[in-house]
Amino acid sequence: MRRPLVLAAAALVALAVAFAFQLGGRSRAAAKVERLPVAAAGERVAPAPPVIADGVVRNVVLLLGDGLGLSQLSTARIHLHGPTGRLALERLPVLGLMTVHPAGGLVPKSDAAATALASGFATTNGRIGSDPAGRPLGSFAKGFHELGGAVGLVTTSRVTDATPAAFAAHVERRGDQAAIAEQLLEARFDLLLGGGRAWFAPVAAGGARADGRDLRAEARAAGYQVVETLAGLDAAGPGPLLGLFAADQLPLSSGEPTLDQMARVALTRLTATGRPFFLLLEEEGLDTAAHQRDLEALAAALARFDAAVEVATEFAAADGATLVVVVGDHGTGALRIDARSTERELVAVWTSDAHLADPVPLFAYGPGSTAFSGLHDNRDVGRALARALGVELAAGAR
């Protein structure tokens, strides 16, 4: 009798271990505890931006924090500014929430999430700018550009990564970076800044393109200036600009240019076109840090994102006709503030490093901003952005 009992006990242990792995999220079983100092109460409360009377929207700036959920925001804020401190983005007057579910599931990836924002349609994870059957979906950025608007896509990830790609490209697999790079150039947008140089250069020149094409040379032939350093970015003359500052995504720390540096250049250059503009500013570091379950790095990425929000808000305050919308695409990493926390020490517990299905925070400022108050689906936020720019997205089943 003893042998079957031992076997049964072993089976139970195996089951318990398997269950613990399930609970732990994508890949790790054990929860990770982090202890970080809490900033002194009210250490920094960003000033509220001046009130802008509602009016005509000329420009839209969309700031997207990849992986920015509510628990990411609150833990990072407590570490950076204290529980009663406020980030600049938290001082924007209009606050909403956005649901983020993809087609065919509940937990989104950045590709489906960004496609919903750009097109107003839900799609399945893994697709960019194409519906679950593989048919291309519209993008309000492309529609706006066709109407004569200027468009800039700026990211600390690869310019070919899911979020910027969804505004210009249509592929059935987000990993098809070579095709995305081609389609980004074909869109003829005014400004593309970020990483991902490898997908614009052939293997022979140190890139990743197997087809031998050098898209940097093709971009120059099409009238773009191509820069690869911060100094080059600052020195670039007027006209369309392609900035590729790293082979892959920009490094988490010491990555230059930072999002706020790129935001300043982008706003100046898009204004100089004399046309109304749409500008996407994406910070990738939040998602990367949360996948690594690194709260310090997450807070640093949020601080960099917030600096870009300040740049955009200052521009909008002075301009008066620019709508600023700040949102996450999905939360990344389940993060709990533990009861052992004190007013001086934040004890945070990562229980998962995976994407979340919870609604994400949504902030807005400027003319048209009240449309973003309340609970919205990401498809409807995309449609509201399109409307603000005077673009009609395709109707039909969503």
Ligand SMILES: [Zn+2]
């Ligand atoms: Zn992610």
